[in-house]
Amino acid sequence: MKMLSSFCRCVWVSGVAVALMLMTTATAWAQQVPPEGGLEGFVPANSLPPAQRMPAAPLLIAAYAFIWVALLVYLWFIWRRLGRVETELRQMEGQLRK
Amino acid sequence: MRKFFAPLLVLAILLMVVAPVLIAEAPYEATMGLIQKIFYFHVPSAMMMMLSVFICGIWSIIFLLKKRPAADHVAVTAGELAVVFGLFVLVTGPLWARIAWGVWWTWDVRLTSYFLLWMIFVGYLLVRKYGGPGSDKLSAAMAIFGMANVPFVYVSVDIWRTMHPKTTVVTTLGEGMAIPFWFCVFAFLVVYSLVFVSRLRLEEQRARVEQLFLEASDI
Numbered sequence: 001m002k003m004l005s006s007f008c009r010c011v012w013v014s015g016v017a018v019a020l021m022l023m024t025t026a027t028a029w030a031q032q033v034p035p036e037g038g039l040e041g042f043v044p045a046n047s048l049p050p051a052q053r054m055p056a057a058p059l060l061i062a063a064y065a066f067i068w069v070a071l072l073v074y075l076w077f078i079w080r081r082l083g084r085v086e087t088e089l090r091q092m093e094g095q096l097r098k
Numbered sequence: 099m100r101k102f103f104a105p106l107l108v109l110a111i112l113l114m115v116v117a118p119v120l121i122a123e124a125p126y127e128a129t130m131g132l133i134q135k136i137f138y139f140h141v142p143s144a145m146m147m148m149l150s151v152f153i154c155g156i157w158s159i160i161f162l163l164k165k166r167p168a169a170d171h172v173a174v175t176a177g178e179l180a181v182v183f184g185l186f187v188l189v190t191g192p193l194w195a196r197i198a199w200g201v202w203w204t205w206d207v208r209l210t211s212y213f214l215l216w217m218i219f220v221g222y223l224l225v226r227k228y229g230g231p232g233s234d235k236l237s238a239a240m241a242i243f244g245m246a247n248v249p250f251v252y253v254s255v256d257i258w259r260t261m262h263p264k265t266t267v268v269t270t271l272g273e274g275m276a277i278p279f280w281f282c283v284f285a286f287l288v289v290y291s292l293v294f295v296s297r298l299r300l301e302e303q304r305a306r307v308e309q310l311f312l313e314a315s316d317i
Contacts, residue, residue, distance in 0.1 A: 010163050017159060020246030025253060038255055039263045041270035042134065044125035056132040056197045063136045063190040064118065067143065071289065074182055078296045085303045092310040 106292040113285035120278035127275075133197035136190050138278055141268065142286035143186035144212075148248055149290070150180035151219065155245025158238035170234055171301040173241060175294060177222045180244075183290070184216040199261050208262040211251045218244040 117138070127134035154176035161169040191209070192202040203209065218240060225237040255264045271279055 006163070013159055013163060017155070017242055017246060020243070021249050023246075025249040038260050039129075040266050042263075042267055042272070042275060043128040044272050044274055045128040045131075046125065059193040059197060060132060060135055063193045064139060066189050067139050067186050068114070070182070070186065071293070075293060075296065078293070078300055082296065082300045082303065085300060085307055089303055089307050089310070092307060092314065096310060096314060 103292070103295060106288060106295065110285070110289045110292045113281075113288055117278070117282050117285045120281055124278045125272070125274045130198050133194055136194040137267075138282045139286075140187060140190040140194060141279070142283045143183050143190065145283060146286050146290045147180050147183040147187060147216075148252075150176045150183060151215070151241075151245055151248055154180055154219070154222070154241045158241035158245075162235065162238050162242075167305060168302075170238070171298060171305060173238060174226060174301055175298045177219055177226070177237070177241060178297060179290065179294060180219045181216065181223060182293075184212075184219065188213065188216060195261075204261060206260050206262055207254045207258040208251070208260055211247070211254050215244060215247050215251050218247065 121135055121138045124135065124138070126132060154173045157169045157173040157176065160166065161173055195204070196202050222237045222240045222244065225233050225240060229236055252265065254260070255262050256266075268279070
């Protein structure tokens with residue numbers, strides 16, 4: 001009986017999640033507008049328009065640098081927090097043994 | 099979990115060092131030029147954010163149904179990573195837009211819906227941190243709501259008139275662009291796994307400390 005009720009709850013919650021997904025997607029499809037503004041695909045070119053070389057480069061470098069630095073900082077924060085928590089854990093385990 | 103850490107770290111560093119070389123050698127895009135190369139980090143970041151949202155949503159469902167703390171730890175980890183990788187997208191996107199569209203930001207349907215999705219997960223983390231007792235269940239419900247928004251965000255560019263490139267840009271990439279792109283996706287997946295493993299361990303250890311604290315207070 002308990003298993004059946006758990007199964008029913010599982011089906012119900014999964015159903016709600018799927019229904020929410022379908023609802024949001026259906027809302028989007030229901031308001032179709034001819035897709036004109038965006039690009040359908042990228043066209044490769046052999047050379048770069050000269051006017052774009054200088055202004056784009058700093059922004060491109062900034063984008064890559066931001067991701068690199070942010071990832072390293074985030075990892076450093078995690079490892080530092082992990083070190084503190086593990087020290088606290090060892091201390092608590094030692095106190096409990098006493 | 100610890101045995102995966104060192105190989106993942108080495109692989110992640112290698113891939114992230116090789117990726118810019120491949121990107122530099124990839125052809126320029128005809129209309130956008132150099133700035134289009136942000137795409138090679140921007141889209142994989144967005145993919146990792148979406149992956150995180152799905153992991154967070156699915157494990158939140160499991161947590162609500164089975165009441166397993168382990169599922170909650172996975173959901174919290176994924177929720178935080180969704181915010182981190184979402185931030186990469188929200189920072190690199192405007193840098194691209196400034197050159198490609200002439201503006202840093204526009205309230206375009208893709209940008210707006212993506213920003214709202216990101217805000218839902220910022221809300222998720224705030225509820226976790228400051229929500230008090232019961233916030234784990236409330237935030238799990240928020241994660242399911244956030245996950246339900248993903249298809250809407252994904253198809254938005256194909257349905258509404260928008261300045262943002264459509265989803266077809268990925269499937270129609272030529273070989274010169276496809277190889278560095280999928281390499282970057284793999285590199286981001288490895289980096290994501292590395293960060294995920296570290297953050298999950300932190301969450302598990304934190305839960306152990308809380309459990310020991312409760313045991314100590316019972317004594």
